[in-house]
Amino acid sequence: MLRTLSRVSELPIVVKQLQKxxxxxxxAKTNNYATEATVQVNRPFKLHRLDEGPEMTVQLxxxxxxxxxxxxxxxxxxxxxxxNLYKEKIIRGFCHLYSGQEACxxxxxxxxxxxxxxxxxxxxHGWTYLMGVSPLGVLAxxxxxxxxxxRGKGGSMHxxxxxxxxxxxxxxxxxxxxxGVGLACKYKGNGGMCLALYGDGAANQGQVFEAYNxxxxxxxxxxxxxxxxxxxxxxxxxxxxxxxxxxxRGDALPGIWVDGMDVLAVRSATEFAIKYVNTxxxxxxxxxxxxxxxxxxxxxxxSYRTREEIQEVRQKRDPITSFKExxxxxxxxxxDEVKAIDLKVRKEVDEAxxxxxxxxxxxxxxxxxxxxSHNLEKKIRGTNGFDIDxxxxxxxxxx
Amino acid sequence: MLRSxxxxxxxxxKRALSTTPNMLAVKQMTVRDGLNSALDDELxxxxxxxxxxxxxxxYDGAYKVSRGLWKKYGDKRIIDTPITEMGFAGIAVGAAxxxxxxxxxxxxxxxxxxxxxxxxxxxxxxxxxxxxxxNVPIVFRGPNGAAAxxxxxxxxxxxxxxxxxxxxxxxxPYDTEDARGLLKSAIRDSDPVVVxxxxxxxxxxxxxxxxxxxVDFLVPIGKAKIMKPGKDITIVSHxxxxxxxxxxxxxxxxxxxxxxxxxxxxxRPLDMETIFAxxxxxxxxxxxxxxxxxxxxxxxxxxxxxxxxxxFELDAPVWRCCGVDVPTPYAKTLEINAIPQVHDxxxxxxxxxxxxxxxK
Numbered sequence: 001m002l003r004t005l006s007r008v009s010e011l012p013i014v015v016k017q018l019q020k021x022x023x024x025x026x027x028a029k030t031n032n033y034a035t036e037a038t039v040q041v042n043r044p045f046k047l048h049r050l051d052e053g054p055e056m057t058v059q060l061x062x063x064x065x066x067x068x069x070x071x072x073x074x075x076x077x078x079x080x081x082x083x084n085l086y087k088e089k090i091i092r093g094f095c096h097l098y099s100g101q102e103a104c105x106x107x108x109x110x111x112x113x114x115x116x117x118x119x120x121x122x123x124x125h126g127w128t129y130l131m132g133v134s135p136l137g138v139l140a141x142x143x144x145x146x147x148x149x150x151r152g153k154g155g156s157m158h159x160x161x162x163x164x165x166x167x168x169x170x171x172x173x174x175x176x177x178x179x180g181v182g183l184a185c186k187y188k189g190n191g192g193m194c195l196a197l198y199g200d201g202a203a204n205q206g207q208v209f210e211a212y213n214x215x216x217x218x219x220x221x222x223x224x225x226x227x228x229x230x231x232x233x234x235x236x237x238x239x240x241x242x243x244x245x246x247x248x249r250g251d252a253l254p255g256i257w258v259d260g261m262d263v264l265a266v267r268s269a270t271e272f273a274i275k276y277v278n279t280x281x282x283x284x285x286x287x288x289x290x291x292x293x294x295x296x297x298x299x300x301x302x303s304y305r306t307r308e309e310i311q312e313v314r315q316k317r318d319p320i321t322s323f324k325e326x327x328x329x330x331x332x333x334x335x336d337e338v339k340a341i342d343l344k345v346r347k348e349v350d351e352a353x354x355x356x357x358x359x360x361x362x363x364x365x366x367x368x369x370x371x372x373s374h375n376l377e378k379k380i381r382g383t384n385g386f387d388i389d390x391x392x393x394x395x396x397x398x399x
Numbered sequence: 400m401l402r403s404x405x406x407x408x409x410x411x412x413k414r415a416l417s418t419t420p421n422m423l424a425v426k427q428m429t430v431r432d433g434l435n436s437a438l439d440d441e442l443x444x445x446x447x448x449x450x451x452x453x454x455x456x457x458y459d460g461a462y463k464v465s466r467g468l469w470k471k472y473g474d475k476r477i478i479d480t481p482i483t484e485m486g487f488a489g490i491a492v493g494a495a496x497x498x499x500x501x502x503x504x505x506x507x508x509x510x511x512x513x514x515x516x517x518x519x520x521x522x523x524x525x526x527x528x529x530x531x532x533x534n535v536p537i538v539f540r541g542p543n544g545a546a547a548x549x550x551x552x553x554x555x556x557x558x559x560x561x562x563x564x565x566x567x568x569x570x571x572p573y574d575t576e577d578a579r580g581l582l583k584s585a586i587r588d589s590d591p592v593v594v595x596x597x598x599x600x601x602x603x604x605x606x607x608x609x610x611x612x613x614v615d616f617l618v619p620i621g622k623a624k625i626m627k628p629g630k631d632i633t634i635v636s637h638x639x640x641x642x643x644x645x646x647x648x649x650x651x652x653x654x655x656x657x658x659x660x661x662x663x664x665x666x667r668p669l670d671m672e673t674i675f676a677x678x679x680x681x682x683x684x685x686x687x688x689x690x691x692x693x694x695x696x697x698x699x700x701x702x703x704x705x706x707x708x709x710x711f712e713l714d715a716p717v718w719r720c721c722g723v724d725v726p727t728p729y730a731k732t733l734e735i736n737a738i739p740q741v742h743d744x745x746x747x748x749x750x751x752x753x754x755x756x757x758x759k
Binding site for chain 1: 487495621
């Protein structure tokens with residue numbers, strides 16, 4: 001096991017409340033179980049230019065446990081479904097799966113407040129779901145259908161929702177954009193901050209360092225999150241970076257290394273980071289994680305790494321399995337509840353998948369709809385002349 | 400020498416339009432002050448508006464366009480950036496996505512190439528990609544086009560580059576009225592707008608009436624302006640080439656040719672209605688620009704005629720007067736000859752008019 005597990009009953013410091021009635025979970029069981037537990041983060045945080053780090057000892061309620069497990073499992077199911085849809089040639093173009101990295105997003109989301117924002121790169125199906133889009137909204141966007149969260153016009157890499165700024169297809173470009181969202185938070189004085197996510201591949205883009213620099217100078221409330229899954233496409237981090245300790249690469253910016261396969265560690269680090277950036281300015285957080293699939297669906301993911309390596313992570317470090325085992329061990333979730341969640345998630349995603357397949361694309365008129373939010377030209381040139389009218393249906397949020 | 404030519408051009412333009420006899424009493428304002436006052440107005444009008452770029456605050460702007468604004472509005476609204484175009488352009492776009500109204504100054508548009516990904520991929524496309532959810536109200540501005548004696552890397556026109564891209568609006572002011580009114584419209588617009596100023600015009604003063612200095616004065620984006628009406632040939636241009644065109648029109652007048660000079664003001668949207676209406680009258684058209692010919696603004700205007708009924712209004716082919724198709728050289732004589740001169744415009748007009756020119 002990765003984690004020092006503590007049976008709740010063995011730890012006097014643990015807040016343990018017995019709940020007689022388990023009916024609220026919908027499971028007809030009469031066993032007593034804990035509603036809250038204290039958990040020790042197993043793999044220590046590593047710190048750069050910080051005297052104190054995140055809490056190693058964290059609380060986990062039953063409600064949270066159920067929520068995180070459901071969220072991670074939903075992301076996994078969405079990605080499995082997306083992979084299948086791609087193989088069926090229903091999803092076109094790009095399709096970057098998040099399987100294996102679920103604890104990063106769920107842990108960060110758990111720490112985010114209503115005023116906080118997030119922007120990421122192209123592996124965003126999971127984030128889109130966490131930021132309020134239904135599985136159908138995600139899957140139908142992938143199938144290019146009108147129920148998609150961008151009505152099928154954005155595709156795999158361009159999904160948005162309130163406080164979620166995409167979904168960016170240009171590796172590294174989202175990092176200064178995220179710093180800009182942070183600038184807006186500070187400018188408006190709303191107490192919010194922005195998580196700007198990028199991978200170990202994007203970590204070498206020059207504009208990432210440009211963003212670090214200005215964010216530090218201007219004390220912007222931004223957490224630069226390097227989701228290090230060890231490979232930028234097919235290039236291992238060692239082959240791409242002179243320094244693979246990504247949490248130290250902000251130079252003057254403090255950094256935290258966190259086990260990205262541990263949802264509670266990520267949550268704890270993010271809670272710490274949110275407080276930090278709102279007081280002191282930006283920070284770099286590296287979440288050490290792993291992706292099971294290739295870079296995208298066209299990459300089998302086995303020419304630059306071994307099948308054994310992938311299997312080993314799946315067996316020993318899987319973020320969902322390890323969290324599930326922890327929760328069962330702690331008595332926060334029962335195996336029956338796990339089964340019920342798995343069934344519910346599978347059903348929900350399967351239904352969404354069916355709808356995403358059977359849905360229709362937008363009518364052709366949407367090809368020339370919403371190019372400008374303040375349209376000044378009546379006509380848009382079609383393939384064969386200035387013969388189509390620019391339709392403006394929406395105005396966007398910024399007016 | 401340059402200054403006197405510019406004043407002459409301005410007066411030519413004004414004379415053509417003026418209906419008041421006491422035009423000499425009209426207030427003069429430089430393009431720089433037109434831009435500066437536009438920034439000042441809009442910063443005062445909307446708290447979400449802020450200016451960022453290299454040397455915009457404490458240095459008062461590399462070309463002094465933002466002079467005095469830092470003292471007036473402080474660090475929050477007037478932000479000096481390091482020399483890091485891609486980074487600060489990205490930050491500006493992110494801030495616009497999150498509800499602010501950034502004005503992102505490029506010290507010159509030559510440096511915007513470092514950041515062109517954010518102008519196009521991050522700013523221009525987001526509204527469409529998000530199916531109308533996230534609009535990006537941002538202004539990218541700075542001097543564009545050939546300056547004087549600064550060689551190839553600092554001398555080129557980006558009008559065609561940016562106007563190529565759906566999702567962007569592109570304006571290219573010529574005089575003070577244009578600069579002030581277009582910049583104010585750009586700042587108030589809810590889409591990304593590229594404002595291509597001209598360094599050589601910053602110090603040039605133009606007459607402005609009270610209407611132009613009014614805080615609510617706006618020049619609509621997407622509308623061209625007839626600088627000098629005429630009936631024999633239409634000359635379409637933008638930015639500093641408007642001056643060349645006006646001077647050429649004055650020379651043509653000496654030959655009895657009455658040229659109509661159109662200042663495009665906006666490159667995207669391109670106001671073809673005004674050009675078409677002019678050609679219905681003149682039946683002859685030349686385009687004048689300081690940018691390169693291939694896929695340029697003139698090339699687009701030619702194509703629009705080819706595809707439209709107005710093709711049949713033309714009595715002669717449309718002709719382009721453009722920058723020479725080479726990187727801009729440093730040596731003075733070579734540099735001068737790299738962009739269209741008055742005699743080039745004159746020659747083009749006479750060529751297009753052909754035998755009709757002699758009859759005027």
